[in-house]
Amino acid sequence: MVLPLHDPDTATWRTQNNPCSPTGIFIVRYLAGKKEQILTKEDIKEYLALALISITLIVIAAWIEANVTLKIAKAMLNSTKGI
Secondary structure: OOOOEEEOOOOEEEOOOOOOOOHHHHHHHHHOOOOOOOOOHHHHHHHHHHHHHHHHHHHHHHHHHHHHHHHHHHHHHHHOOOO
């Protein structure tokens, strides 16, 4: 069992495996020599999951742009031929 600890440097509560302070504080603490790693394994997993979700959404948006938008534009052009 990991008990929460109060971190006086960042004025936040954290556990050993799950820090609760912002990432910017981690980088500052790393550069100041108070922390051995910039990111923990959990941080890296979270960032990779967000990157995967972002890439997936970009691919979906590109498919919509290439297929659905083109069909809508063609339909709009065809509807104005009689004008």
